[in-house]
Amino acid sequence: MFGTTIETFNGNRIVILILVLITLSLISVFFLADQTSGTEKLVISSIIILLVSLISWFLSIDIKIYSDGISSKTFFGKKEMRWDDVLRFTYSATKQRINFIPVGTYYDMKLESMQGQKIHIGNRATEMNNLSTHIINYTLMPLYNKIVDKFNNGADLDFGAIKLNRTSGFKARGLFRTIEVPLNQLIDYRIEKGQFYIFKQGKKYAAISAPIGKVPNAFALLELLNSIYKREAAAG
Numbered sequence: 001m002f003g004t005t006i007e008t009f010n011g012n013r014i015v016i017l018i019l020v021l022i023t024l025s026l027i028s029v030f031f032l033a034d035q036t037s038g039t040e041k042l043v044i045s046s047i048i049i050l051l052v053s054l055i056s057w058f059l060s061i062d063i064k065i066y067s068d069g070i071s072s073k074t075f076f077g078k079k080e081m082r083w084d085d086v087l088r089f090t091y092s093a094t095k096q097r098i099n100f101i102p103v104g105t106y107y108d109m110k111l112e113s114m115q116g117q118k119i120h121i122g123n124r125a126t127e128m129n130n131l132s133t134h135i136i137n138y139t140l141m142p143l144y145n146k147i148v149d150k151f152n153n154g155a156d157l158d159f160g161a162i163k164l165n166r167t168s169g170f171k172a173r174g175l176f177r178t179i180e181v182p183l184n185q186l187i188d189y190r191i192e193k194g195q196f197y198i199f200k201q202g203k204k205y206a207a208i209s210a211p212i213g214k215v216p217n218a219f220a221l222l223e224l225l226n227s228i229y230k231r232e233a234a235a236g
Contacts, residue, residue: 002066002080007134009065009125011058019058023051063125065134070111072119079119081111087146088112089139089220090160091132092213093194107132108213111139136219143220144227151224159221161210162196170198172208181207189225191218 030044060075069082090110107128111119125131147157157164163171169182181200188199196215200207212218 002064002069002071002082004067006065006067007130009061009063009127009131011061012124012126012128015124016055016058019051019055023048023055026051058124061124063121063131065131065138070119070135070138072121079117081113081117081119083138084142085113085115085117086111086139086142087114088216089135089143090213090216091136091218092211093132094213105129109135111135140219140223143217144223147217147220147224148227157221159218160216161214162198162208162221164221170208172198172210179208183228186225186229189222191222196221 026044026048030041030048057074057076060073062071062073064071064073068084069080071078071080073079088111090108092108094106094108095104105128106123107121108123109121109132111121121131121135150157151164151166154166161172165171166183169180169184169186171181172179181198185201186198187201188197190197191212194212196208196210196212196218197206198208199205215221
């Protein structure tokens with residue numbers, strides 16, 4: 001059992017509305033169009049059944065954020081995960097455009113526990129920005145505590161496109177070679193516009209740049225670097 005329910009998120013209302021309008025249009029064609037052949041009606045009825053099933057799935061979506069975990073339920077079943085059990089959190093938010101006109105942001109989040117359980121959340125729920133903020137905030141310290149222990153013990157840390165070791169620093173695969181950034185040559189780092197940037201001394205541009213969707217635990221990595229370099233700056 002989880003603790004206090006912080007917030008509940010249901011199926012994306014805009015998507016549900018669009019699907020309902022399309023379904024109603026097809027139903028009107030099915031019953032009102034005199035020239036519709038038997039084959040066409042069979043195709044239309046099959047599409048209507050598919051759309052109704054999809055609408056039912058969206059209506060069954062129930063994602064709950066708790067003080068100590070998350071649950072995700074549809075009519076296919078229910079999955080739960082405690083924040084302390086999260087091993088990997090992959091996040092991406094991509095702005096969508098049609099003919100250079102912004103039409104929204106597509107979110108994609110994947111949680112994987114130490115037991116191998118997985119929860120995948122795409123743009124299926126309402127208020128995705130709010131939902132993603134909750135997940136980022138609640139997973140940050142549990143993931144940070146896991147990676148800081150490994151870092152301090154000299155273990156290799158795997159952040160997907162970016163690797164880190166306390167002794168050798170950062171490594172990432174470039175177009176033709178492996179890019180290395182020793183920690184004593186790192187001059188800046190940040191997440192900006194969906195990219196994780198690492199800047200090396202003597203380089204004008206980022207030595208390493210990777211989409212955060214390919215950097216699991218990107219926010220925990222950022223917090224680790226903050227703890228290292230802010231502590232050093234305070235000591236200096």
